[in-house]
Amino acid sequence: MNDNKTELQKMLDGELYVAGDQQLVDMRDNARVLLSRYNQMMAEPLEKKNEVLKKLLGKCSTIDIQPPFFCDYGTHIIAGENFFMNFNCVILDCALVTIGNNVMCGPYVQIYTAYHPLAAEERIKGPELAAPITIGDNVWLGGGAIICPGVTIGSNTTIGAGSVVTKDIPAGVFAAGNPCRVIRTI
Template sequence: MKTELQKMLDGELYVAGDQQLVEMRDNARKLMSQYNQMIAEPLEPRVAVLKQLLGKCSTLDIQPPFYCDYGTHIQVGENFFMNFNCVILDCAMVTIGDNVMCGPYVQIYTAYHPIVAEERIKGPELAAPITIGDNVWLGGGAIICPGVTIGSNTTIGAGSVVTKDIPAGVFAAGNPCRVIRAI
């Protein structure tokens, strides 16, 4: 029998109130609270806390405040930058490539709920992984929805809502986000 964690990571309906998941979120919140209090601290001590929080990270700079659900389901490559007030709901894997930059208020959501009301009110949730390629820029206020892949060398315009995959090497923007032109 699968645990709720296994169901969550496998994209199946899961119960977010499961004790193991609650403990994992509580641990993440403790580390985020510590991290978000380090606003005036140099980068090195902040990165040490991020390395405890995130599943895999290398060279990175995330400006506090930063929020996530678990942290352990976030993998970031080399030279990652995320500006102030960003959120990653990592109920599924979030894989971010090298040289990715995020403007302020970027939101990356793997979590979602059933769209049929009768199913939604029962409580179980869903999650779908997000993949962001190398050399991507996510403009301020962009929202990346569950299950989306953004190809390498792509720029997402500020305020965009990315509901579907975006190919590599393009500028895309809007709500819903669509390809504007090749780069």
Template structure:
């Protein structure tokens, strides 16, 4: 006898799921309450804000997310040490979002694990999909960049402002554009600025 998967399990396994499932709605409502509380703490000391972030994200150490910040669940976001995210960023964490250490995001960065069927007939039925996103160590993501579902960004990489990242980006490169593409390799022995 096979057990039926919950909508949460389907979501995290990358299968079609029903986002209106009561458990998922309850989880999102809890995250909305915590993000609203966090966003009201703008101007308060980082340590005080991080108490709320720990409730939202679970274990977090030296991270600094400038309010306002928005996410779907919070519980599917893992961030390494020295993570910085500037104002007005969004993480739709319907699948796992893994962020390495020393990652910096400019304002208005959007990280989307969620997506929908392309065929309109299927899409209007309401099912959703999600694919995990992984961001390596020492990554800089410029303001207004959009990271699409299923993308991996390699270590020591810089994503230019306003980029739309639709495919994996390797280690040690500067990538930019819509769609985002590798512009050049980064030479660790040379000081360069974007």
């Protein structure tokens, strides 16, 4: 482990990091300002809302995220073409979140890259962890689905409403439940 790494570098590399680091706090504060502006734009045209989203998100193209929307940084979200996210969704992007083309999310979808050590004695010390999430092309995430750290969801897959995805889900399936499991091939 390199002690010369910034907390941002540690966070993105999946190492223990201190979320209270000033650089990370400043980045989150910047995201909060943009999110506050965005979440007040419910009745504004999509083009006007996307001007704010393009400042917030790391890389995006044709997207439609219904406010209110919440994220940690925004800059660690890469969204493909035709990305749609319904109301009240959350992306904790402490690690890279890669979203493919033609992905649709129901309301209250939660995508969490952040997590904490399992051992209480480590957890109470404060440092956190993050693991990247990858969502393939043509994926549908049903309302209220929760995507946990480190998960990959294959292309052409549907995740049922209310599912908690704790492990990778292959391409071309319908998966649902808590924990989420493959129900059938599509």
